[in-house]
Amino acid sequence: MAQRKSRSDRRIDLIEAARRAIIRHGIDGVQLSHVAEEAGLTSGAVLYHYPDLDELLVEAQHAGMERFYEQRVRRLGTLTDPVEKLVVTIRSGLPTGPLDPDVRLLNELGGAAGRTRVYGVLLTSLYDRQVSMYQAILDTGAALGVFRLSGDSLSVARNLVALEDAYGYRITARHPVIGPAEAAELILSYARVATGNDLDC
Amino acid sequence: MAQRKSRSDRRIDLIEAARRAIIRHGIDGVQLSHVAEEAGLTSGAVLYHYPDLDELLVEAQHAGMERFYEQRVRRLGTLTDPVEKLVVTIRSGLPTGPLDPDVRLLNELGGAAGRTRVYGVLLTSLYDRQVSMYQAILDTGAALGVFRLSGDSLSVARNLVALEDAYGYRITARHPVIGPAEAAELILSYARVATGNDLDC
DNA sequence: CATCAATTTGAAGAGGAATTCAAGAACTCA
DNA sequence: TGAGTTCTTGAATTCCTCTTCAAATTGATG
Numbered sequence: 001m002a003q004r005k006s007r008s009d010r011r012i013d014l015i016e017a018a019r020r021a022i023i024r025h026g027i028d029g030v031q032l033s034h035v036a037e038e039a040g041l042t043s044g045a046v047l048y049h050y051p052d053l054d055e056l057l058v059e060a061q062h063a064g065m066e067r068f069y070e071q072r073v074r075r076l077g078t079l080t081d082p083v084e085k086l087v088v089t090i091r092s093g094l095p096t097g098p099l100d101p102d103v104r105l106l107n108e109l110g111g112a113a114g115r116t117r118v119y120g121v122l123l124t125s126l127y128d129r130q131v132s133m134y135q136a137i138l139d140t141g142a143a144l145g146v147f148r149l150s151g152d153s154l155s156v157a158r159n160l161v162a163l164e165d166a167y168g169y170r171i172t173a174r175h176p177v178i179g180p181a182e183a184a185e186l187i188l189s190y191a192r193v194a195t196g197n198d199l200d201c
Numbered sequence: 202m203a204q205r206k207s208r209s210d211r212r213i214d215l216i217e218a219a220r221r222a223i224i225r226h227g228i229d230g231v232q233l234s235h236v237a238e239e240a241g242l243t244s245g246a247v248l249y250h251y252p253d254l255d256e257l258l259v260e261a262q263h264a265g266m267e268r269f270y271e272q273r274v275r276r277l278g279t280l281t282d283p284v285e286k287l288v289v290t291i292r293s294g295l296p297t298g299p300l301d302p303d304v305r306l307l308n309e310l311g312g313a314a315g316r317t318r319v320y321g322v323l324l325t326s327l328y329d330r331q332v333s334m335y336q337a338i339l340d341t342g343a344a345l346g347v348f349r350l351s352g353d354s355l356s357v358a359r360n361l362v363a364l365e366d367a368y369g370y371r372i373t374a375r376h377p378v379i380g381p382a383e384a385a386e387l388i389l390s391y392a393r394v395a396t397g398n399d400l401d402c
Numbered sequence: 403c404a405t406c407a408a409t410t411t412g413a414a415g416a417g418g419a420a421t422t423c424a425a426g427a428a429c430t431c432a
Numbered sequence: 433t434g435a436g437t438t439c440t441t442g443a444a445t446t447c448c449t450c451t452t453c454a455a456a457t458t459g460a461t462g
Contacts, residue, residue, distance in 0.1 A: 123370075158387055186356055
């Protein structure tokens with residue numbers, strides 16, 4: 001028998017297992033047995049903790065998003081220079097490669113968000129928070145006179161997050177030319193004209 | 202009994218039916234019976250024309266992409282002024298609203314492209330063709346002295362398509378603030394700094 | 403009109419997947 | 433340690449989907 005665990009520990013395990021199962025089979029293709037297999041349990045055990053698979057999938061997506069966002073914020077907290085902040089943030093929003101699990105998970109939401117309200121809300125709220133994150137960096141840089149913004153900070157921030165999103169898709173789809181480094185350079189080329197700063201550091 | 206049709210007519214019907222079924226249930230959640238229902242046929246009839254459902258799904262995605270791309274190219278053909286071309290092309294790359302079937306279909310590919318090679322190839326080739334389309338507009342405008350590009354035309358074109366993609370997702374996910382008009386304005390704000398042209402027409 | 407081939411149906415069965423549940427195993431706490 | 437609770441299993445059941453196929457229907461052709 002699989003090692004017995006406390007209610008909360010097992011739920012965390014299952015959320016992780018669901019995350020892997022979604023990446024492997026797609027948010028619409030994932031099955032109870034997939035999650036059970038990833039968790040090293042039987043279907044019955046999964047059902048004991050989550051009688052409704054959909055609920056588990058939503059929690060898994062939610063947890064994945066939070067983790068992704070928190071990682072970025074944490075990374076940002078270690079820096080003070082707006083230029084450095086902007087460059088690091090741009091890099092931290094891109095997948096490390098085609099297999100990056102965090103971005104793969106988020107990408108699964110793209111299609112589902114149009115069909116299932118919960119996923120639309122999740123994805124939209126992540127987008128808005130990332131926009132705020134960029135906006136804070138841009139506003140600070142502008143206040144310090146380091147950036148001379150080409151437009152309002154909200155629009156620039158929205159475009160920066162949009163570019164990250166899109167290149168995330170390109171990279172996970174294995175574009176033969178656009179990898180993490182190339183995508184970062186493309187976004188930076190926009191950030192340079194948008195901030196009027198060379199952004200070399 | 203459903204009206205009897207020729208082989209090629211029925212295949213076209215089925216591709217259309219599959220397209221609708223994918224939008225409704227997701228590329229990984231779509232079932233034979235869904236396609237049959239959309240087509241007004243029984244599962245057996247679908248199977249008679251497409252013994253392998255996956256093959257039909259790939260054809261449906263392929264057809265949807267071609268249609269999307271061809272529409273844009275056709276629209277472009279009616280214009281000559283680079284400024285007008287750029288503005289119209291930006292608008293034609295965005296969904297008309299959250300329910301736009303063409304973009305909904307493409308969005309379904311996002312997640313699947315990371316898991317299934319064929320879908321990755323399809324999505325990548327669409328992206329590259331759209332980039333070429335923009336690049337031609339940019340190069341022409343630059344040659345005529347209408348545009349003063351902020352960087353190489355390839356990078357600008359890649360970013361423009363990336364922005365379209367991303368805002369397509371935002372709109373289909375029902376972002377409360379970003380609709381077709383707002384997204385177009387955001388992309389235009391980038392296009393203005395990238396081309397050094399006001400782009401009002 | 404009669405024949406023939408192509409298309410569609412509907413039913414049967416084979417294979418999975420979800421769900422339920424009784425029994426067993428492991429942990430907790432007294 | 434032992435009683436009680438919590439967690440997990442595995443089997444039975446039900447439901448659903450895919451697949452196959454013979455029969456029925458349709459349209460084309462001579």
